[in-house]
Amino acid sequence: MSIICGCVVLLVAGCYSNNCPLNNAVLCNYSFYDSQGTAITYGDTITVTTLKPGYKTVYIYRKLGNPTVTKNEPDTALVQQGYTESTAQQRNDTILLNRLTNASTMSLPMSYFHDSDTIIFTYARISLKDTIKIQHESYPHVELPECGTYRFHTLKSITATDAAIDHIEISSSHVNYEGNENIKIYFNGVVE
Amino acid sequence: MELWNDMKKKRITLHILIVLFVFLSSLSAIAQEQNTDPVMPGESPKPTKYVALEEEKEHLVFFQGFTLSADVFGPISLMVSDYGTLEGALRLNLKNTYLPIVEAGYGQCDKTDFNTSVSYKVKAPFMRVGIDLNLLKDKFQDNRLYLGVRYGFSSYQYDIAGPAMTDPVWGGSEPFNFKGIDCTSHWGEVIFGAEVKIYKNFHMGWMIRYKKEFSSTTSDYAKPSCIPGYGYTTNSTCWGGTYSLIFDLNWGKKKSHKRGVKVEIRDIPQQDENVDGIEQEDEEKIEKEGETDNGERTGNTEKVSTGEANTDI
Numbered sequence: 001m002s003i004i005c006g007c008v009v010l011l012v013a014g015c016y017s018n019n020c021p022l023n024n025a026v027l028c029n030y031s032f033y034d035s036q037g038t039a040i041t042y043g044d045t046i047t048v049t050t051l052k053p054g055y056k057t058v059y060i061y062r063k064l065g066n067p068t069v070t071k072n073e074p075d076t077a078l079v080q081q082g083y084t085e086s087t088a089q090q091r092n093d094t095i096l097l098n099r100l101t102n103a104s105t106m107s108l109p110m111s112y113f114h115d116s117d118t119i120i121f122t123y124a125r126i127s128l129k130d131t132i133k134i135q136h137e138s139y140p141h142v143e144l145p146e147c148g149t150y151r152f153h154t155l156k157s158i159t160a161t162d163a164a165i166d167h168i169e170i171s172s173s174h175v176n177y178e179g180n181e182n183i184k185i186y187f188n189g190v191v192e
Numbered sequence: 193m194e195l196w197n198d199m200k201k202k203r204i205t206l207h208i209l210i211v212l213f214v215f216l217s218s219l220s221a222i223a224q225e226q227n228t229d230p231v232m233p234g235e236s237p238k239p240t241k242y243v244a245l246e247e248e249k250e251h252l253v254f255f256q257g258f259t260l261s262a263d264v265f266g267p268i269s270l271m272v273s274d275y276g277t278l279e280g281a282l283r284l285n286l287k288n289t290y291l292p293i294v295e296a297g298y299g300q301c302d303k304t305d306f307n308t309s310v311s312y313k314v315k316a317p318f319m320r321v322g323i324d325l326n327l328l329k330d331k332f333q334d335n336r337l338y339l340g341v342r343y344g345f346s347s348y349q350y351d352i353a354g355p356a357m358t359d360p361v362w363g364g365s366e367p368f369n370f371k372g373i374d375c376t377s378h379w380g381e382v383i384f385g386a387e388v389k390i391y392k393n394f395h396m397g398w399m400i401r402y403k404k405e406f407s408s409t410t411s412d413y414a415k416p417s418c419i420p421g422y423g424y425t426t427n428s429t430c431w432g433g434t435y436s437l438i439f440d441l442n443w444g445k446k447k448s449h450k451r452g453v454k455v456e457i458r459d460i461p462q463q464d465e466n467v468d469g470i471e472q473e474d475e476e477k478i479e480k481e482g483e484t485d486n487g488e489r490t491g492n493t494e495k496v497s498t499g500e501a502n503t504d505i
Contacts, residue, residue, distance in 0.1 A: 019426045052362055094361060112359035113366060140368055142352055142414040144426060145303060145310040149354045149368050152412070 020147035021177050027107035028134075028153070028175045030183045034191045035166040041104045042187060044164070045124035048097035048108060050117060055089045062086070099124075110175060112138055112151045121164070128163035134183075136175070152176045155183070164188055252331055256285035257442030261397075265435040266297070274303040275418055279434070283324070285442065288331040291338075295320040299346070299420025309355050310368075316348030318421030324383065334389035338399070342381035346420045349374055352413070370413050377408040377419045387438055395438035403430045 032042045061069040061083035069078060079085055096108050096119070111117050115137065121130040135156040142149050153175035160168040166186040175182055261281045270276020279297025286292070296319045304311040324340035354368040380403070387397025405428055408416050416425055423430050 050361070096361070109361050111362040112357060113364040114362060139412050140357055140366075140370075141412065142310060142354065142368075142417075144415075145305040145308060145312050145352070145354075145417050146426075148308040149310060149357055151357060151359075 020144060023177050023179055024147070024150070025107075026109075026150050026152060026175060026177050028110050028155075028182045029179060030106050030108065030185055031171075031181050032104050033184055033186045034189055035186050036190050037186065038191050039104060040187070040191055041102055043102060044126075045099050045101045046097070046103075046106075047095065047099055047122040048106070049093050049095050049120045049122065051120070052092035052094055053114075054092045056092045058088055058090050060086045060088055093120075105181075110134070110136060110138065110151075110153045123164055126164060130161045130163045130165050132158065132160045132165075132168065134158050141176075150177065158183060160185070162188075252287045254287055256288050257440060259283040259285055259291070259438055259440050261436040261438040263297070263434040263436050265433055270300060275299070275301040275423060277318075277421060279318075279421070281436070285440070288336075289326050291324040291326065291340075293320075293322055293324060293340070293342075295322075295342070295344075297421060299422075301418035301420070303418065311353050312350060312417040313352075314348055314350040314416070314418060314420060316346055316420040318344060318346035318419075320344040320381065320421065322381070322383075324385075334395070336387050336395075336397070338383060338385040338387075338397075340383040340385070340399075342383060342401075343378070344381060344403075344421050345376070345378045346422070347376045348416075348420055350414075350416055350418075352417075373411050373414060375409045375411070375416050377416060377422060378406040379419070379422050380404050380406060381432075385434075387436070393440040393442065395440065397436055397438055399434045399436070401432040401434070403432055404428065405430075 032040050034040050056072065059071045059074050061071070061075065061078045063081070063083045066083075069075075069083065074085065097106060100106055108119065115135060117134045117136065119132045119134070121132070123129070135158070137154045137156065138151050139154075140149055141152045155170045155173040155175065158168055158170055164187055166188050168186065169184050170182065171184050172180045172182050174180070259282070261283065263277065263279045263281075266277035266279055268276070270278070277297045277299045279295055281293055281295040283291050283293040296317065298315070298317050300315045302311075302313050320342040322340055322342035324338040327337040327339055328335065349372045351371045352373065353370070356365045356367045358365045382402045383399050385397055385399030387395045390396050403422055405419070405422065405425060408419065408425070418424050423432050
Protein backbone atom coordinates (compact mmCIF):
# COMPACT_ATOMS: atom_id res chain seq x y z
CA MET A 1 0.00 0.00 0.00
CA SER A 2 2.84 2.37 0.89
CA ILE A 3 4.48 1.61 -2.47
CA ILE A 4 1.27 2.53 -4.31
CA CYS A 5 0.98 5.78 -2.32
CA GLY A 6 4.61 6.61 -3.14
CA CYS A 7 4.00 5.94 -6.80
CA VAL A 8 0.96 8.22 -6.84
CA VAL A 9 3.01 11.01 -5.23
CA LEU A 10 5.76 10.55 -7.83
CA LEU A 11 3.17 10.52 -10.59
CA VAL A 12 1.70 13.81 -9.48
CA ALA A 13 4.99 15.50 -8.59
CA GLY A 14 6.84 14.31 -11.68
CA CYS A 15 4.53 15.77 -14.26
CA TYR A 16 3.25 19.04 -12.89
CA SER A 17 6.31 21.07 -11.89
CA ASN A 18 6.56 24.52 -13.45
CA ASN A 19 9.29 24.64 -16.07
CA CYS A 20 8.83 28.16 -17.42
CA PRO A 21 11.85 30.26 -18.43
CA LEU A 22 13.20 32.47 -15.66
CA ASN A 23 13.84 35.38 -18.02
CA ASN A 24 10.46 35.79 -19.64
CA ALA A 25 11.08 39.10 -21.45
CA VAL A 26 11.78 38.90 -25.17
CA LEU A 27 14.38 41.59 -25.84
CA CYS A 28 16.88 42.26 -28.60
CA ASN A 29 20.36 42.29 -27.06
CA TYR A 30 22.99 44.74 -28.30
CA SER A 31 26.71 44.62 -27.48
CA PHE A 32 29.20 47.47 -27.94
CA TYR A 33 32.57 47.13 -29.70
CA ASP A 34 35.21 49.50 -30.99
CA SER A 35 35.77 49.74 -34.73
CA GLN A 36 38.33 46.90 -34.55
CA GLY A 37 35.93 44.52 -32.83
CA THR A 38 37.14 44.78 -29.24
CA ALA A 39 34.37 44.70 -26.65
CA ILE A 40 34.12 48.08 -24.93
CA THR A 41 32.23 49.96 -22.27
CA TYR A 42 30.85 53.01 -24.04
CA GLY A 43 31.59 56.11 -21.97
CA ASP A 44 29.03 58.50 -23.43
CA THR A 45 25.44 58.76 -22.19
CA ILE A 46 22.96 57.33 -24.67
CA THR A 47 19.21 57.88 -24.82
CA VAL A 48 17.34 55.53 -27.14
CA THR A 49 14.00 56.51 -28.65
CA THR A 50 11.90 54.84 -31.28
CA LEU A 51 9.65 56.20 -33.95
CA LYS A 52 6.10 55.04 -33.63
CA PRO A 53 3.62 55.37 -36.45
CA GLY A 54 1.05 58.19 -36.30
CA TYR A 55 0.79 61.29 -34.19
CA LYS A 56 -0.47 62.09 -30.72
CA THR A 57 -2.00 65.11 -29.03
CA VAL A 58 0.11 66.67 -26.28
CA TYR A 59 -0.86 69.32 -23.74
CA ILE A 60 1.58 72.22 -23.34
CA TYR A 61 1.50 74.45 -20.21
CA ARG A 62 3.31 77.81 -20.20
CA LYS A 63 3.71 80.41 -17.44
CA LEU A 64 5.88 83.47 -17.48
CA GLY A 65 9.11 82.89 -15.61
CA ASN A 66 8.58 79.10 -15.48
CA PRO A 67 9.74 76.32 -17.76
CA THR A 68 7.25 74.94 -20.29
CA VAL A 69 5.57 71.69 -19.23
CA THR A 70 4.40 69.12 -21.84
CA LYS A 71 2.02 66.37 -20.81
CA ASN A 72 0.20 63.59 -22.62
CA GLU A 73 -2.90 64.13 -20.48
CA PRO A 74 -4.58 67.43 -19.45
CA ASP A 75 -3.55 68.70 -16.00
CA THR A 76 -6.13 70.96 -14.29
CA ALA A 77 -3.85 71.56 -11.32
CA LEU A 78 -1.39 73.46 -13.53
CA VAL A 79 -4.21 75.57 -14.97
CA GLN A 80 -5.26 76.49 -11.42
CA GLN A 81 -1.68 77.55 -10.73
CA GLY A 82 -1.84 80.04 -13.57
CA TYR A 83 -0.41 78.01 -16.46
CA THR A 84 -1.82 78.50 -19.94
CA GLU A 85 -2.87 75.29 -21.65
CA SER A 86 -2.42 74.64 -25.37
CA THR A 87 -2.45 71.47 -27.48
CA ALA A 88 -0.20 70.28 -30.28
CA GLN A 89 0.29 67.25 -32.53
CA GLN A 90 3.55 65.40 -32.03
CA ARG A 91 5.11 62.28 -33.48
CA ASN A 92 4.16 59.27 -31.50
CA ASP A 93 7.75 58.54 -30.44
CA THR A 94 8.71 56.98 -27.17
CA ILE A 95 11.84 56.58 -25.07
CA LEU A 96 13.05 52.98 -24.87
CA LEU A 97 16.15 53.64 -22.78
CA ASN A 98 16.87 56.83 -20.85
CA ARG A 99 20.43 57.99 -20.17
CA LEU A 100 22.38 54.79 -20.43
CA THR A 101 25.93 55.49 -19.19
CA ASN A 102 29.11 53.39 -19.13
CA ALA A 103 27.40 50.32 -20.59
CA SER A 104 28.80 47.51 -22.67
CA THR A 105 25.41 46.00 -23.55
CA MET A 106 21.79 47.03 -23.76
CA SER A 107 18.47 45.29 -24.39
CA LEU A 108 15.57 46.80 -26.31
CA PRO A 109 12.08 45.55 -27.15
CA MET A 110 10.95 45.01 -30.73
CA SER A 111 7.62 45.78 -32.32
CA TYR A 112 5.11 42.91 -32.47
CA PHE A 113 3.25 43.78 -35.63
CA HIS A 114 5.63 45.87 -37.78
CA ASP A 115 8.24 44.59 -40.20
CA SER A 116 10.62 47.47 -39.50
CA ASP A 117 11.74 49.27 -36.33
CA THR A 118 13.52 52.63 -36.31
CA ILE A 119 15.66 53.39 -33.30
CA ILE A 120 17.34 56.74 -32.63
CA PHE A 121 20.49 57.09 -30.50
CA THR A 122 20.93 60.50 -28.86
CA TYR A 123 24.37 61.13 -27.35
CA ALA A 124 25.23 63.55 -24.54
CA ARG A 125 28.70 64.53 -25.86
CA ILE A 126 27.87 64.96 -29.55
CA SER A 127 24.96 66.83 -31.06
CA LEU A 128 24.43 64.37 -33.90
CA LYS A 129 22.13 61.40 -33.63
CA ASP A 130 22.36 57.89 -35.05
CA THR A 131 19.38 56.15 -36.59
CA ILE A 132 19.23 52.36 -36.74
CA LYS A 133 16.72 50.55 -38.96
CA ILE A 134 15.94 46.91 -38.27
CA GLN A 135 13.98 44.71 -40.65
CA HIS A 136 12.46 41.71 -38.87
CA GLU A 137 9.66 39.17 -38.76
CA SER A 138 7.64 38.48 -35.62
CA TYR A 139 5.69 35.41 -34.62
CA PRO A 140 3.85 34.30 -31.49
CA HIS A 141 5.22 31.46 -29.37
CA VAL A 142 3.95 29.41 -26.45
CA GLU A 143 6.44 27.25 -24.60
CA LEU A 144 3.87 25.85 -22.17
CA PRO A 145 0.34 27.09 -21.46
CA GLU A 146 1.32 27.94 -17.87
CA CYS A 147 4.16 30.17 -19.13
CA GLY A 148 1.97 32.46 -21.21
CA THR A 149 2.42 33.81 -24.72
CA TYR A 150 5.53 35.46 -26.18
CA ARG A 151 6.41 37.22 -29.37
CA PHE A 152 9.65 36.01 -30.95
CA HIS A 153 11.45 37.81 -33.78
CA THR A 154 13.76 36.91 -36.63
CA LEU A 155 16.15 39.66 -37.74
CA LYS A 156 16.43 40.09 -41.48
CA SER A 157 18.66 43.11 -42.00
CA ILE A 158 20.04 46.13 -40.13
CA THR A 159 21.45 49.52 -41.17
CA ALA A 160 22.78 52.49 -39.18
CA THR A 161 23.93 56.08 -39.75
CA ASP A 162 27.53 57.00 -38.94
CA ALA A 163 27.49 59.82 -36.39
CA ALA A 164 29.12 57.71 -33.69
CA ILE A 165 28.64 54.26 -35.13
CA ASP A 166 31.32 52.82 -37.41
CA HIS A 167 29.23 49.87 -38.54
CA ILE A 168 26.60 47.44 -37.24
CA GLU A 169 25.92 43.73 -37.78
CA ILE A 170 23.57 40.90 -36.77
CA SER A 171 25.27 38.25 -34.67
CA SER A 172 22.23 36.09 -33.95
CA SER A 173 19.00 36.54 -35.85
CA HIS A 174 16.74 34.74 -33.34
CA VAL A 175 15.36 37.14 -30.76
CA ASN A 176 13.83 35.22 -27.87
CA TYR A 177 14.07 35.01 -24.08
CA GLU A 178 17.37 33.11 -24.02
CA GLY A 179 19.45 36.29 -23.75
CA ASN A 180 21.82 35.67 -26.66
CA GLU A 181 23.67 38.57 -28.27
CA ASN A 182 21.70 39.61 -31.35
CA ILE A 183 23.32 42.83 -32.66
CA LYS A 184 26.89 44.12 -32.54
CA ILE A 185 27.38 47.91 -32.64
CA TYR A 186 30.91 49.00 -33.62
CA PHE A 187 31.50 52.59 -32.47
CA ASN A 188 34.04 54.94 -34.02
CA GLY A 189 37.52 54.81 -32.57
CA VAL A 190 39.82 52.14 -31.28
CA VAL A 191 40.52 51.25 -27.67
CA GLU A 192 44.23 51.61 -26.88
CA MET B 193 74.98 -20.91 -7.81
CA GLU B 194 74.72 -23.82 -5.38
CA LEU B 195 71.98 -22.03 -3.54
CA TRP B 196 70.07 -21.63 -6.81
CA ASN B 197 70.48 -25.38 -7.58
CA ASP B 198 69.19 -26.28 -4.10
CA MET B 199 66.15 -24.11 -4.61
CA LYS B 200 65.49 -25.68 -8.01
CA LYS B 201 65.71 -29.21 -6.52
CA LYS B 202 63.34 -28.25 -3.70
CA ARG B 203 60.85 -26.83 -6.21
CA ILE B 204 60.91 -30.01 -8.35
CA THR B 205 60.42 -32.16 -5.23
CA LEU B 206 57.47 -29.98 -4.20
CA HIS B 207 55.88 -30.35 -7.64
CA ILE B 208 56.23 -34.16 -7.52
CA LEU B 209 54.63 -34.22 -4.06
CA ILE B 210 51.68 -32.11 -5.25
CA VAL B 211 51.11 -34.35 -8.29
CA LEU B 212 51.23 -37.47 -6.07
CA PHE B 213 48.82 -35.93 -3.59
CA VAL B 214 46.32 -35.04 -6.33
CA PHE B 215 46.61 -38.50 -7.88
CA LEU B 216 46.09 -40.31 -4.57
CA SER B 217 43.19 -38.04 -3.67
CA SER B 218 41.43 -38.80 -6.94
CA LEU B 219 42.00 -42.54 -6.49
CA SER B 220 40.48 -42.49 -3.03
CA ALA B 221 37.51 -40.48 -4.32
CA ILE B 222 36.86 -43.05 -7.05
CA ALA B 223 37.13 -45.84 -4.51
CA GLN B 224 34.61 -44.09 -2.24
CA GLU B 225 32.15 -43.68 -5.12
CA GLN B 226 32.33 -47.33 -6.02
CA ASN B 227 31.95 -48.61 -2.46
CA THR B 228 28.88 -46.78 -1.32
CA ASP B 229 27.54 -49.82 0.54
CA PRO B 230 30.09 -51.26 2.89
CA VAL B 231 30.55 -55.00 2.44
CA MET B 232 30.60 -56.86 5.73
CA PRO B 233 33.12 -59.63 6.26
CA GLY B 234 31.80 -62.91 4.86
CA GLU B 235 29.33 -61.21 2.50
CA SER B 236 29.74 -61.04 -1.22
CA PRO B 237 29.16 -57.57 -2.70
CA LYS B 238 25.76 -57.03 -4.30
CA PRO B 239 25.81 -56.58 -8.06
CA THR B 240 24.14 -53.29 -8.95
CA LYS B 241 22.56 -52.10 -12.15
CA TYR B 242 23.04 -48.40 -12.81
CA VAL B 243 20.57 -46.59 -14.96
CA ALA B 244 20.98 -42.97 -15.90
CA LEU B 245 18.65 -40.95 -13.68
CA GLU B 246 16.63 -38.19 -15.21
CA GLU B 247 14.26 -36.53 -12.88
CA GLU B 248 10.73 -35.92 -13.89
CA LYS B 249 10.66 -32.29 -14.99
CA GLU B 250 7.87 -29.92 -15.85
CA HIS B 251 8.39 -27.84 -18.95
CA LEU B 252 6.36 -24.95 -20.28
CA VAL B 253 5.45 -24.95 -23.91
CA PHE B 254 6.95 -22.00 -25.79
CA PHE B 255 3.68 -20.35 -26.84
CA GLN B 256 1.42 -19.84 -23.87
CA GLY B 257 -1.33 -17.88 -25.59
CA PHE B 258 -2.44 -14.26 -25.64
CA THR B 259 -3.34 -11.74 -23.00
CA LEU B 260 -5.91 -9.01 -23.55
CA SER B 261 -6.02 -6.08 -21.16
CA ALA B 262 -7.81 -2.78 -20.70
CA ASP B 263 -6.63 0.14 -18.58
CA VAL B 264 -9.01 1.62 -16.01
CA PHE B 265 -6.68 4.34 -14.68
CA GLY B 266 -6.76 6.33 -17.96
CA PRO B 267 -10.56 6.77 -18.13
CA ILE B 268 -10.70 7.75 -14.45
CA SER B 269 -7.91 10.27 -15.06
CA LEU B 270 -9.89 11.62 -18.02
CA MET B 271 -12.92 12.14 -15.80
CA VAL B 272 -11.12 13.86 -12.93
CA SER B 273 -8.33 15.77 -14.72
CA ASP B 274 -7.39 17.49 -17.97
CA TYR B 275 -5.67 14.43 -19.45
CA GLY B 276 -6.62 10.81 -19.85
CA THR B 277 -6.51 7.84 -22.17
CA LEU B 278 -8.61 4.93 -23.30
CA GLU B 279 -6.24 2.10 -24.01
CA GLY B 280 -5.97 -1.63 -24.38
CA ALA B 281 -3.17 -4.08 -24.98
CA LEU B 282 -2.53 -7.38 -26.70
CA ARG B 283 0.32 -9.39 -25.27
CA LEU B 284 1.95 -12.63 -26.37
CA ASN B 285 2.96 -15.05 -23.67
CA LEU B 286 6.16 -16.91 -24.46
CA LYS B 287 7.06 -19.48 -21.78
CA ASN B 288 5.35 -17.19 -19.26
CA THR B 289 8.68 -15.31 -19.22
CA TYR B 290 8.91 -13.13 -22.31
CA LEU B 291 5.80 -11.12 -23.07
CA PRO B 292 5.94 -8.99 -26.24
CA ILE B 293 3.16 -6.41 -26.13
CA VAL B 294 1.33 -3.95 -28.37
CA GLU B 295 -0.60 -1.20 -26.61
CA ALA B 296 -2.95 1.08 -28.50
CA GLY B 297 -5.27 3.78 -27.34
CA TYR B 298 -6.77 7.19 -27.71
CA GLY B 299 -5.47 10.10 -25.65
CA GLN B 300 -7.22 13.35 -24.91
CA CYS B 301 -6.06 16.56 -23.28
CA ASP B 302 -8.09 19.73 -22.82
CA LYS B 303 -6.28 22.13 -20.57
CA THR B 304 -6.65 25.83 -19.86
CA ASP B 305 -4.15 27.45 -17.55
CA PHE B 306 -5.78 29.44 -14.78
CA ASN B 307 -3.13 32.18 -14.69
CA THR B 308 -2.41 32.74 -18.38
CA SER B 309 -5.77 31.68 -19.91
CA VAL B 310 -3.88 29.77 -22.60
CA SER B 311 -5.75 26.65 -23.68
CA TYR B 312 -4.35 23.48 -25.27
CA LYS B 313 -6.43 20.77 -26.91
CA VAL B 314 -5.46 17.46 -28.45
CA LYS B 315 -7.30 14.24 -29.28
CA ALA B 316 -5.39 11.51 -31.07
CA PRO B 317 -4.57 7.82 -31.15
CA PHE B 318 -1.24 6.47 -29.97
CA MET B 319 0.61 3.16 -29.99
CA ARG B 320 3.31 1.53 -27.92
CA VAL B 321 5.27 -1.63 -28.63
CA GLY B 322 7.63 -3.38 -26.28
CA ILE B 323 8.33 -6.43 -24.18
CA ASP B 324 7.85 -7.40 -20.55
CA LEU B 325 9.98 -9.85 -18.62
CA ASN B 326 8.34 -11.91 -15.89
CA LEU B 327 10.75 -11.68 -12.98
CA LEU B 328 9.16 -14.38 -10.81
CA LYS B 329 11.28 -17.49 -10.42
CA ASP B 330 8.30 -19.84 -10.48
CA LYS B 331 6.96 -19.51 -14.02
CA PHE B 332 4.12 -21.96 -13.33
CA GLN B 333 2.19 -19.67 -11.03
CA ASP B 334 -0.43 -17.30 -12.34
CA ASN B 335 0.89 -14.11 -10.71
CA ARG B 336 3.52 -12.06 -12.53
CA LEU B 337 6.07 -9.40 -11.68
CA TYR B 338 7.22 -7.38 -14.64
CA LEU B 339 10.11 -5.31 -15.85
CA GLY B 340 9.57 -4.01 -19.34
CA VAL B 341 10.37 -1.42 -21.98
CA ARG B 342 8.20 0.39 -24.51
CA TYR B 343 8.63 2.54 -27.57
CA GLY B 344 5.69 4.86 -28.09
CA PHE B 345 4.67 7.20 -30.84
CA SER B 346 1.74 9.38 -31.78
CA SER B 347 0.94 11.53 -34.77
CA TYR B 348 -1.56 14.23 -33.93
CA GLN B 349 -2.79 17.78 -34.41
CA TYR B 350 -3.24 20.19 -31.53
CA ASP B 351 -4.99 23.53 -31.03
CA ILE B 352 -3.63 26.31 -28.89
CA ALA B 353 -5.33 29.60 -28.09
CA GLY B 354 -4.92 32.44 -25.68
CA PRO B 355 -5.73 36.08 -25.00
CA ALA B 356 -5.04 38.56 -27.80
CA MET B 357 -1.43 39.75 -27.93
CA THR B 358 -0.98 43.49 -27.43
CA ASP B 359 2.24 45.35 -28.19
CA PRO B 360 3.02 47.42 -25.09
CA VAL B 361 5.32 49.90 -26.89
CA TRP B 362 4.25 50.25 -30.50
CA GLY B 363 0.62 49.32 -29.90
CA GLY B 364 -1.69 47.06 -31.83
CA SER B 365 -3.34 43.78 -31.03
CA GLU B 366 -3.67 40.38 -32.67
CA PRO B 367 -5.64 37.29 -31.64
CA PHE B 368 -3.67 34.26 -30.52
CA ASN B 369 -5.46 31.24 -31.92
CA PHE B 370 -3.80 28.38 -33.81
CA LYS B 371 -5.60 25.24 -34.88
CA GLY B 372 -4.38 21.97 -36.31
CA ILE B 373 -0.66 22.28 -35.65
CA ASP B 374 0.84 19.00 -36.96
CA CYS B 375 3.12 17.09 -34.65
CA THR B 376 4.65 13.63 -34.31
CA SER B 377 6.16 12.52 -31.01
CA HIS B 378 8.36 9.58 -30.06
CA TRP B 379 9.12 8.43 -26.54
CA GLY B 380 10.40 5.50 -24.51
CA GLU B 381 9.19 3.94 -21.29
CA VAL B 382 10.68 1.72 -18.60
CA ILE B 383 8.01 -0.24 -16.80
CA PHE B 384 7.72 -2.01 -13.48
CA GLY B 385 4.52 -3.79 -12.61
CA ALA B 386 2.72 -6.69 -11.08
CA GLU B 387 -0.44 -8.63 -11.74
CA VAL B 388 -2.34 -11.22 -9.73
CA LYS B 389 -4.89 -13.85 -10.61
CA ILE B 390 -8.36 -12.89 -9.47
CA TYR B 391 -10.51 -15.70 -10.88
CA LYS B 392 -9.59 -18.35 -13.44
CA ASN B 393 -8.08 -16.48 -16.40
CA PHE B 394 -8.99 -13.05 -15.09
CA HIS B 395 -6.10 -11.00 -13.67
CA MET B 396 -5.65 -7.47 -12.39
CA GLY B 397 -2.42 -5.56 -12.30
CA TRP B 398 -0.71 -2.20 -12.10
CA MET B 399 2.25 -0.73 -13.90
CA ILE B 400 4.46 2.25 -13.07
CA ARG B 401 5.88 3.89 -16.16
CA TYR B 402 8.94 6.13 -16.32
CA LYS B 403 8.71 7.99 -19.61
CA LYS B 404 11.28 9.94 -21.61
CA GLU B 405 10.38 12.04 -24.61
CA PHE B 406 12.78 11.37 -27.47
CA SER B 407 11.55 13.92 -29.99
CA SER B 408 8.58 15.95 -31.12
CA THR B 409 8.03 17.94 -34.26
CA THR B 410 8.69 21.57 -33.43
CA SER B 411 6.66 24.52 -34.58
CA ASP B 412 7.51 28.22 -34.46
CA TYR B 413 4.31 28.90 -32.60
CA ALA B 414 4.31 26.31 -29.88
CA LYS B 415 5.60 23.02 -28.64
CA PRO B 416 3.19 20.25 -27.63
CA SER B 417 2.18 20.66 -24.03
CA CYS B 418 0.64 17.21 -23.78
CA ILE B 419 1.22 14.14 -25.96
CA PRO B 420 -1.49 11.45 -26.28
CA GLY B 421 -0.20 8.31 -24.57
CA TYR B 422 2.73 10.12 -22.99
CA GLY B 423 1.29 12.89 -20.88
CA TYR B 424 2.48 16.38 -20.06
CA THR B 425 5.76 17.61 -21.52
CA THR B 426 6.55 20.02 -18.70
CA ASN B 427 9.80 18.10 -18.19
CA SER B 428 11.71 15.87 -20.58
CA THR B 429 10.83 12.88 -18.37
CA CYS B 430 7.54 11.96 -16.78
CA TRP B 431 5.98 9.33 -14.54
CA GLY B 432 2.79 7.55 -15.43
CA GLY B 433 0.79 4.52 -14.48
CA THR B 434 -1.86 2.08 -15.58
CA TYR B 435 -4.18 -0.24 -13.71
CA SER B 436 -5.34 -3.01 -15.98
CA LEU B 437 -8.01 -5.66 -16.16
CA ILE B 438 -6.31 -8.60 -17.82
CA PHE B 439 -7.77 -11.68 -19.47
CA ASP B 440 -5.51 -14.61 -20.34
CA LEU B 441 -6.49 -16.34 -23.59
CA ASN B 442 -4.39 -19.45 -23.15
CA TRP B 443 -6.98 -22.14 -24.01
CA GLY B 444 -5.56 -24.35 -21.31
CA LYS B 445 -2.12 -24.38 -22.84
CA LYS B 446 -0.66 -22.36 -20.03
CA LYS B 447 -0.49 -25.42 -17.80
CA SER B 448 2.74 -27.27 -18.02
CA HIS B 449 3.18 -30.70 -19.47
CA LYS B 450 5.68 -33.26 -18.26
CA ARG B 451 8.52 -34.46 -20.32
CA GLY B 452 11.43 -36.66 -19.44
CA VAL B 453 12.24 -40.17 -18.28
CA LYS B 454 11.20 -41.59 -14.97
CA VAL B 455 13.94 -43.91 -13.90
CA GLU B 456 14.57 -45.93 -10.77
CA ILE B 457 17.66 -47.76 -9.66
CA ARG B 458 17.06 -51.32 -8.78
CA ASP B 459 19.35 -54.00 -7.53
CA ILE B 460 19.80 -56.86 -9.96
CA PRO B 461 18.48 -59.95 -8.19
CA GLN B 462 21.13 -62.40 -7.16
CA GLN B 463 21.13 -65.83 -8.75
CA ASP B 464 21.12 -67.79 -5.46
CA GLU B 465 18.03 -69.76 -4.34
CA ASN B 466 17.04 -67.52 -1.47
CA VAL B 467 16.70 -64.56 -3.74
CA ASP B 468 14.71 -66.61 -6.28
CA GLY B 469 12.45 -67.74 -3.47
CA ILE B 470 11.84 -64.15 -2.36
CA GLU B 471 11.20 -63.05 -5.91
CA GLN B 472 8.71 -65.84 -6.41
CA GLU B 473 6.92 -64.79 -3.22
CA ASP B 474 6.81 -61.24 -4.46
CA GLU B 475 5.39 -62.29 -7.80
CA GLU B 476 2.72 -64.39 -6.11
CA LYS B 477 1.82 -61.46 -3.86
CA ILE B 478 1.46 -59.13 -6.79
CA GLU B 479 -0.58 -61.64 -8.76
CA LYS B 480 -2.95 -61.91 -5.83
CA GLU B 481 -3.26 -58.12 -5.69
CA GLY B 482 -3.93 -58.11 -9.42
CA GLU B 483 -6.75 -60.58 -8.99
CA THR B 484 -8.34 -58.50 -6.24
CA ASP B 485 -8.30 -55.44 -8.59
CA ASN B 486 -10.44 -57.40 -11.13
CA GLY B 487 -7.54 -57.89 -13.41
CA GLU B 488 -6.91 -54.18 -13.90
CA ARG B 489 -3.36 -54.51 -12.81
CA THR B 490 -0.98 -57.02 -14.26
CA GLY B 491 1.74 -58.80 -12.44
CA ASN B 492 4.43 -56.60 -13.91
CA THR B 493 7.00 -55.95 -11.22
CA GLU B 494 9.41 -53.95 -13.31
CA LYS B 495 9.08 -50.27 -12.58
CA VAL B 496 12.05 -49.46 -14.70
CA SER B 497 10.92 -47.60 -17.76
CA THR B 498 13.16 -46.46 -20.55
CA GLY B 499 10.79 -44.58 -22.80
CA GLU B 500 9.25 -41.14 -22.39
CA ALA B 501 6.62 -40.99 -19.74
CA ASN B 502 3.58 -38.76 -19.61
CA THR B 503 4.39 -37.05 -22.82
CA ASP B 504 1.67 -34.95 -24.25
CA ILE B 505 3.50 -32.91 -26.77
